[in-house]
Amino acid sequence: xxxxxxxxxxxxVGSQTYPPCYLGVQWMISKSVITLSTSAIQGFKMRQGAxxxxxxxxxxx
Numbered sequence: 665x666x667x668x669x670x671x672x673x674x675x676x677v678g679s680q681t682y683p684p685c686y687l688g689v690q691w692m693i694s695k696s697v698i699t700l701s702t703s704a705i706q707g708f709k710m711r712q713g714a715x716x717x718x719x720x721x722x723x724x725x
């Protein structure tokens with residue numbers, strides 16, 4: 665279960681990572697590394713679908 669691993673986390677307000685990149689998204693990042701099996705990752709990919717935005721050149725970032 666993930667719940668014990670998600671008790672401690674960093675939090676900040678940012679934006680979505682895909683267009684239209686709405687502001688005001690509350691991000692919660694676990695302080696602990698969470699490992700997942702290959703089948704769990706594949707399950708997330710099947711439910712999430714493909715990346716919705718194209719790759720961009722790194723530029724001056």
